Amino acid sequence: MALEKITQVAGRGVYVPGEDLDTDRIIPARFMKCITFDGLGEFAFYDARSFAKADGQVHPLDDERFQGASILLSGSNFGCGSSREHAPQALYRFGIRAIVAESFAEIFFGNSITLGMPCVIASSEDIRAIAALIESDPAAVLTLDLTEKKISIADTDFPVTIAAHAHEALVSGKWDAIADLLEGLDAVKSRANVLPYMAA
C-alpha cells in the first residue's frame, strides 16, 4: 500500500483557542451513532458552534473569513479524553489537514497520524502570533514544512516539533501502519505460539 509522503501541508489557518479541548467537544457522542465515518465533518465542534450562534457570536469554524481553512491551531492537551477516531475523522472530513497546538493527548495524536493528518507542537507565544497574523489576513496561506520542521506565514517562520517516529512515518509515507504490520505475520504467529493464553 503506497501512501503519499506527507512533507508539506499548505492552506489557510483557523484558530480555535482553548486548553484541554476534549474529544466530546470535537465530536459530541450523540453524533457517533453511525457505522461509517462519512458525514462526520459537519458535526465537528458542533456544540461549541451552536453555543456561539445562540450567544449571537460566531465560532471560528463558522466564521466566513476562515472558510476553507485546512490548518487548525489550538491550545494545550488538544484531543484529550476518548479514544474515538471519530474526533480526528470529523476534523479531517471538515477539511482540516494539519493541527498545530501546544500539546496533544496521546491517543488523539496517534489516531491523527494514522489518517495522515500531522499534529505538530508550537509554543503558545508562536501560536498566538500566528493566530494574530491569520486574524489580520485570513487569506494568508500557512505552510507547514515537515522536512524543515517549521510553519511559515507572511514571510515569518515559526519552529514546530513532532515526535520523531510520527515525523518519520509521515515523510516516508508510512503513516498507516497496516502494511508494515501485515509484513510481520509470520513473526506474529511464532510469538503467539509461545504465549499459553493465545492457544485456541
Add this chain to the structure above:
Amino acid sequence: MSKTLLDKVWEAHTVRTLPNGATQLLIGTHLIHEVTSPQAFGMLRDLGLKVLYPHRTFATVDHIVPTDERVEPFSDDLADAMIKALRQNCAENGITFFDLPTGKQGIVHIVGPEQGITQPGTTIACGDSHTSTHGAFGAIAFGIGTSQVRDVLATQTMALHKPKVRRVEVNGKLAPGVYAKDVILHIIRKLGVNGGLGYAYEFAGSTFDAFTQEERMTVCNMSIEGGARVGYVNPDNTTFEYLKGRPFAPKGADWDAAVARWKATASDADAKYDDVVTYNAADIAPTVTWGINPGQAIFIHEKVPFASEVPEKDRATAEEALAHMHLKSGAPIKGTKVDVAFLGSCTNGRLSDLQEVARHIKGRKVREGVKAIVVPGSQGVASVAESMGLAEIFRNAGFEWRGAGCSMCLGMNPDKLVGDQLCASSSNRNFKGRQGSPTGRTVLMSPLMVAAAAVTGEISDAREVFGVK
C-alpha cells in the same frame, strides 16, 4: 531482574521492531463494542483482510443499548443499526459476542474481568479509552482508535512506542467514607489531566495492596483522565482469588501454571522507574469535581476556587468551567442543588459499588424532584444484585433500577441530561456535553456520595448523611 511489569509484558509480546522504530506488539486480547468497531470491519472488507485470531476477540454491546425498554428493534434506528452490524460482524468472523440475550452483556470493561478474560501479564486493546481498567489485573491495556481496531483484527498486533513508567504510590488506610474513586480523583488533581502523557502509571503502595480487585479497577479505569494511556497494579493473591473459577480463567493444572507465570510478571523489587510519586491515604477526603475536566476537583469541605487561584495556564479553562457549571467562586460546593443522581459506569458500576451504597441507602428516600437511576455495569452484576435483594433496596429508596450499559455516562442511549441539569455522577468524565445535553453539568464523585446527593437533593458529605464513622 530490575524490571517493571511493563518491561516484562512488553518483552514477551514484542514481535519485532518496525522500520520507523515502533514496536510491533502482539495484542493477546481484543475487546470490541458497537461504536468503534463497525468502521474497522468495513476497512477490513475494503482491504480484503480477515480476522487473524477470531478466538482472541470478544464483543459486547454497551454504549447505545437502552436501559429500560430493551426489545428490538430499538426505537432509535441508528442504535438498532449499530447492534445489528456488530451481531453480523461477529457472526461472519466467528467472534464471541456477549449479546443481549446471553445474560453476559454489559460494559466492555466490566464484562472482560467478570468473564475471566482479563488476565495478568497479557496485553489487551479495545477501541475505548477506559481500557486502562484491565490494568488492575496486571495486564497492559490500551485504548485505541478505529484504525488500530482494524490493525488488531487483521494482525493481532499494533505499532506502539513503549511508554515510560511512573510509580504512583499511595500508602496507609483510607478513612471511612473515602473510596478508591476519591483516590484516583485526588491523584489526577495532583498530577493534572495531562500529567501522565507518555507514561504508564503503576499504582502501588499499601493502600493498593489492601484494595479489592474492584477498587483497583476503579483507579486504573481513570488513568486516562490523568493523561496516562496505561495504568496497572501488580497482580497478587487478591487478583488470583478474583479470577479463580471464572468462565475464561485457566482450569486445573493450567491454573497452577498460570498463577506461577502471573506472579513472575509483577515488577521486581529493584525495578527502575522513570518517576515516583507518593501520597498518604490519610490526606484524602471525599472528592468532587467542580469543573469540566476530572482534574478540577476539590474535597467536599472545600470551596469552589477563584480562577485567579489556579496556575496561570489553567486559568482560562477554570473560567470556562465556572461559567459552564454556574458555580460561584468562594462558595462551598456542598449544598449545590442536584437534579439527577447517576450510579453506574465502568468506573463504579460493579457489584461492590452497589453493595456499599445499598448498605447505606436502605430505609432512606431519594429527595423529591431528584431523578435517581442505578445502571448495573453488566447483566451479571444486575442478576447477582437482584438475587441479593439490592435492586429491591434501591427501588424502595426511589431509585430506578435499569438494565446494563453505559447509559448516562455518555448519553448515547435515551438516558441523557436535559438542559442544564446538574448530575451527581459516579462516572469518569465531566466534559461539557458528556452526559447528552450540551449544557448539562456533571459532578464526579464516589457512589456513596452520589447516594448522599440523591437523598438530600444537594451535593453533600456522605459521611454526614449516612453517619459513616
